[in-house]
Amino acid sequence: MSAELWADVARKMNGHAYMEGVERPVDRVRATGEIFTPTALVAGMPAALPLERFAPGKTILDPACGDGQFLVAAKWVKILHYGLSEEAALRDIYGVDIMRDNVDLCRRRLGGGTIVMGNVLDPKAILEGQTEQDIDYMRRLFADESSDRFHAGDGRRRRLERDAARAGFVPLTLGI
Numbered sequence: 001m002s003a004e005l006w007a008d009v010a011r012k013m014n015g016h017a018y019m020e021g022v023e024r025p026v027d028r029v030r031a032t033g034e035i036f037t038p039t040a041l042v043a044g045m046p047a048a049l050p051l052e053r054f055a056p057g058k059t060i061l062d063p064a065c066g067d068g069q070f071l072v073a074a075k076w077v078k079i080l081h082y083g084l085s086e087e088a089a090l091r092d093i094y095g096v097d098i099m100r101d102n103v104d105l106c107r108r109r110l111g112g113g114t115i116v117m118g119n120v121l122d123p124k125a126i127l128e129g130q131t132e133q134d135i136d137y138m139r140r141l142f143a144d145e146s147s148d149r150f151h152a153g154d155g156r157r158r159r160l161e162r163d164a165a166r167a168g169f170v171p172l173t174l175g176i
Helices: 003-014 026-032 039-044 069-080 086-091 100-110 132-142 156-166
Strands: 059-062 093-097 114-117 169-171
Touching: 003 039, 003 069, 039 069, 059 069, 069 086, 069 093, 069 100, 086 093, 093 100, 093 132, 100 114, 114 132
Parallel strands: 059 093, 059 169, 093 114
Antiparallel strands: none
């Protein structure tokens, strides 16, 4: 992808209120492991992926989306490179986070998409602040349809990646 396109993506990302008004107490950061990635770093990371991963109809899933920084980048690649409308780009975007305020901030920044409060490491867990819709989405996204089991426990990351790939999801968070 051209440097010009990534510069355009970074400019669009900067217009989406990254971390605007967000204060995170040290004890919360320690408890949740929250890391908010600066725009310049995010704009470069997806460039390492094949461009086809962002193609129309390819789903982007960020299992720890925070305020949506990676998802905003994916949205703008879909719009700027592939010419999708914002609505069409957002149909391909999914995010999950354990914190209600992050989910709400991510939805505002993206202007839509399927952003859910839940824990991908323990999808069956009910979190304080989780809505019935969040719980339903977590069950639909991460339940093993052949049983009443959810994908958690030993090997959960491999199962999540396998199931996401089988469902056509492209995991955007790069495990760094």
